[in-house]
Amino acid sequence: MExxxxxxxxxxxxxxxxxRFKVPAGSVDAHCHVFGPGAEFPYAPERKYTPCDxxxxxxxxxxxxxxxxxxxxxxxxxxxxxxxxxxxxxxxxNGKARxxxxxxxxxxxxxxxxxxxxxxxxxxxxxxxxxxxFTPKDELIExxxxxxxxxxxxxxxxxxxxxxxxxxxFTSLPTTVVVDHMxxxxxxxxxxxxxxxxxxxxMREHPNVWSKVSCPERLSVKxxxxxxxxxxxxxxxxxxxxxxxETFPDRxxxxxxxxxxxxxxxxxxxxxxxxxxxxxxxxxxxxHKLLVDNPxxxxxxxxS
Ligand SMILES: O=C(O)c1cc(C(=O)O)oc(=O)c1
Numbered sequence: 001m002e003x004x005x006x007x008x009x010x011x012x013x014x015x016x017x018x019x020r021f022k023v024p025a026g027s028v029d030a031h032c033h034v035f036g037p038g039a040e041f042p043y044a045p046e047r048k049y050t051p052c053d054x055x056x057x058x059x060x061x062x063x064x065x066x067x068x069x070x071x072x073x074x075x076x077x078x079x080x081x082x083x084x085x086x087x088x089x090x091x092x093x094n095g096k097a098r099x100x101x102x103x104x105x106x107x108x109x110x111x112x113x114x115x116x117x118x119x120x121x122x123x124x125x126x127x128x129x130x131x132x133x134f135t136p137k138d139e140l141i142e143x144x145x146x147x148x149x150x151x152x153x154x155x156x157x158x159x160x161x162x163x164x165x166x167x168x169x170f171t172s173l174p175t176t177v178v179v180d181h182m183x184x185x186x187x188x189x190x191x192x193x194x195x196x197x198x199x200x201x202x203m204r205e206h207p208n209v210w211s212k213v214s215c216p217e218r219l220s221v222k223x224x225x226x227x228x229x230x231x232x233x234x235x236x237x238x239x240x241x242x243x244x245x246e247t248f249p250d251r252x253x254x255x256x257x258x259x260x261x262x263x264x265x266x267x268x269x270x271x272x273x274x275x276x277x278x279x280x281x282x283x284x285x286x287x288h289k290l291l292v293d294n295p296x297x298x299x300x301x302x303x304s
Contacts (some may be wrong), residue, residue: 044080136152
């Protein structure tokens with residue numbers, strides 16, 4: 001099948017720079033995706049965008065280039081609940097990738113077990129309206145209860161303004177809960193203002209909640225973008241991510257978000273995104289927890 005990219009959609013950055021920051025041995029890129037290729041793994045009919053292809057080979061080449069050892073491949077919404085591209089990436093990773101799937105209530109126990117055997121360790125619930133249609137909460141709770149028996153966790157993606165409304169649902173989930181991209185704070189608001197305080201409270205009061213301190217390129221308003229060797233990219237996001245890393249050092253994860261779905265302003269150089277890490281995790285100990293200890297505990301507990 002031939003797919004036409006959504007107009008204005010930027011392709012991932014070809015030929016990223018070599019990071020100046022050397023990530024610790026055994027580091028995990030804990031949030032990235034594969035797109036298709038569409039000819040092999042067609043995009044879902046219900047998708048809200050059509051991406052460029054971004055294959056497992058390209059993902060693993062980036063992993064090696066940036067100095068990472070492993071990946072967590074998160075099901076992208078353009079594939080809906082058809083997890084074949086993601087599972088195929090896991091199966092061809094030599095055990096170096098684990099995954100997060102999207103499933104419907106109709107998924108069978110045998111399908112869940114097959115995904116587990118391939119390396120899936122979580123499901124993603126998405127509440128970002130521009131990306132997905134609404135799924136009823138009773139369906140999500142039913143899924144959460146089923147996957148908890150496999151020892152999986154739930155990854156949630158939402159925007160900061162929606163946290164109050166989703167609070168009761170999130171806090172009722174029976175598993176570890178991992179928040180994508182810090183719950184998308186509005187970084188023009190103060191880091192100690194009511195909106196971000198609510199997110200901090202969410203994590204403080206619920207020790208099962210973790211956060212990915214990823215996606216400064218999406219959250220930043222002032223930049224400067226991670227392009228042309230910029231070593232001080234996305235300064236306005238630093239106080240938010242640094243606060244979460246320092247307050248909850250054992251419950252944070254980091255990922256590139258490659259191939260960066262839905263960026264229309266600029267596409268970051270992934271090497272420079274890695275150079276962002278020491279601005280938010282400022283000691284070797286925090287960096288090791290963020291990049292090695294925490295993702296290993298969540299995704300490869302048998303090895304950590
Ligand atoms: O903000 C986004 O557009 C976005 C989209 C997806 C996806 O389509 O799965 O995943 C992400 O992590 C972020």
